[in-house]
Amino acid sequence: MNSFSSRAWRRLASLSLLVATASFAQPVLNSANVPMLRQVLQAMPKGGDLHNHLSGSVYAESYLRYAANDGFCVDSLKLTITQCATPEQIAANPALPAVIVPASTVFAPYSLLYGQMQDALSMRQFRPVLESGHDHFFNTFGKFSAVSKGHVPEMLTEDVWRLASENVDYLETIFAPDFGKARDLMKFTKPGESLADMHTAIMQSGQVPPIISAARAVIDGAEARVKSDLHCGTPNAQPGCDSTVRYLYELHRGVPLQQLFAEMIVGYELASADPRVVGLNPVMPEDSYISMHDFDDQMKMFAFFHQLYPKIHLTTHAGELWPGFVEPEGLRHHIRDSVMIASAERIGHGVDLTYEDDAAGLLKTMVSRGVAVEVCLTSNDVILGVSGKAHPLRDYLAAGVPVALATDDPGVSRDDMTNQYMRAVQDQGLDYATLKRLARNSLEYSFAEGQSLWANHSFEGFANACAGEKVSSKPADRCAAFLSANTKARIEWRLEGRLREFEASWK
Ligand SMILES: [Zn+2]
Structure with missing residues (x-):
């Protein structure tokens, strides 16, 4: 909902965005309008958060x-x-x-x-x-x-509610609903076994289904708690009741290979069994000893699982590195290998882009394969010390790589999605048209199930069933049927309606 009520206030707010977008030219005017810019960007419907760690999204107070x-x-x-x-x-x-x-x-x-x-x-x-x-x-x-580990329902409620409060109503949150049980399955493998033999041994142990069932029950319980704590379906319904939440199974790249393999089995099986778990994402510091030492083997494991489970989505933290954190050679191939070997459909961070071998060729590959980058400006600043002109956001945009802004760990960084948009304007010089494209990208490149609303990734027109439809009016039956059958199209339709309302409030 747009929280502004007075027309004059809206006009002022709109003005502050125009001024702030010229922030490099007029920094004094910009700083005078920061509070207004915050109001505008908080009210702006921002689509989804595609890179959000559940435990990192909860505040210390909780x-x-x-x-x-x-x-x-x-x-x-x-x-x-x-x-x-x-x-x-x-x-x-x-x-x-x-x-x-x-x-x-x-x-x-x-x-x-x-x-x-x-x-x-x-x-x-x-x-x-x-x-x-x-x-x-x-x-x-x-x-x-x-x-x-004991408070997933309350944590999810906090995460969903806070994002919805700032007009982000699609979420892919990263967590492991088995709480580490998957790693125990490595006991069914033997040193030196092939990946195929390890897979067979673990699947034949009979121990995977109970972990999957328990994990699904954790998600069921958390979702029920979100609905009840936010009073959904009552006159007191809170922000978040209309949100769409999906899950990315959290893998741990800092654990030994056999344990990571066991996690992968549970992750791919869980995502196959439960449509709410839309994919996987390996987490933990990319520069740690095991993450660096085992990187090539980890990529091969992803390639192995991609063959077995081609429909399960993968996004990987890749290039969350910077000179000094690792040896120079470690900066040269993580993004490319994640795309080319692991078949990642999205990349988290991608900060060390310009240290990759043939970065220009890599950008072209990402464009041609439609690989999106989840850009986490606050996180990159506080963890890697990379911001402003050193950040590759504008390189990705100039090359035509799809970008979505994301929070990463808003509880730990004590920040929010609106501030990612603030940084994009003030620190990166992006204009409203670009912000709007990033918001649309956050749904277009989401792993939400079903087809897109759009005829193409340029957002120039709706796809067949909804071609020619206007979000300002009720969709015709054919379009309505398409929207109800395709979650991605449905959340995109909602964003378009909300953007229209938001923009109309400026005039
Ligand atoms: Zn992350």
Whole structure:
């Protein structure tokens, strides 16, 4: 919904966007209009978030609340949520209770621990003194993992609601609803076995179906909780009730190959069994030892699974690297291999593009294969220190590679999708027409099931069943039937209607 009510206010807001888009030429005027720009871009319907880690999307405040409610403790020295010490541990170390304190104590009046824990669990007030942005960012996940696994329904509610509140109503969130059980399946494999033999052994173990069933029940439970917590279907329905949520199974590229292989089996089987799980995405720092050392083997595994499960979508973090993080050779091929060997349909980040061998040829390949890039401007800034002119966003756009803006981990970075659009305007100089294209891309290149509304990726006209239709009026029966049979077309139709309403409010 457009939150503006006064026509004059809308005119002012519109003006601020026009001024801000000329930010490189008139930085003073731009900074004077930042609050207005924020209002405009928050109200702008932005389509979907295609790169969103569920646990990284939840704020530290929520994790501390879960910890207190569940009777967990916090380690006041390591600034981590943890199990409380057992009587045996305290007997062995009587100083423990002074360090491992009940999580509820962070909420006490005058407690300094509350702010210290918020800082530790996120990028809040981060200063690169004792650790880098990269290390602090990735270390947060281990500091809240004790409670994140037990609160998926509340986490999903927070994620969906907050995005919908800023007019993002399609979400592909990345998480592993088996909570690590898949990795145990590696015990059915033997060292030196071929990929085909490993696949057969794990499938024949009989242990895959129960993991799939339990994972689907986790998603069922989370979706039911979202509906009830947001009061969907009642007069008090909250933002998020009309959102469409899909899931990307989270693989861990930093674990040993056999374990990753076992995760892949569960991921591909889960996506085959449950249409809400639309694909897979390997996560964890791309520059870690195992991620770098096993990269080529991991690509071969993706190629193997692509043959077996050609319809299951894959997007991969690729090129979330920058000189200095890895040896120079490590910057030369991750994006290309992810596209050419793993058959990734989308790339997450792609920051080190210009360090790839034949980057121009790679861009052409991405255009011809329709491979989109999920660009996460805040994340790239705080983790890799890459922003402004150093960021390859404009190279992708100039080459015609489809781009969608994404949040990555808005809870950890304490940011949101609107601010990605703010950065795109202020830091990258994009205009409204380009932002609108990126919003449309976020649905066009989503893994939502069904056909597109559009006749082509240039968004110049609707496809056959809806050709000539206007989003301002009720679709004819043929188009309505097409929309109800194709989720992707349906969410695109909704975005077009919302964009029309948003733009009309400017005039
Ligand atoms: Zn990510």
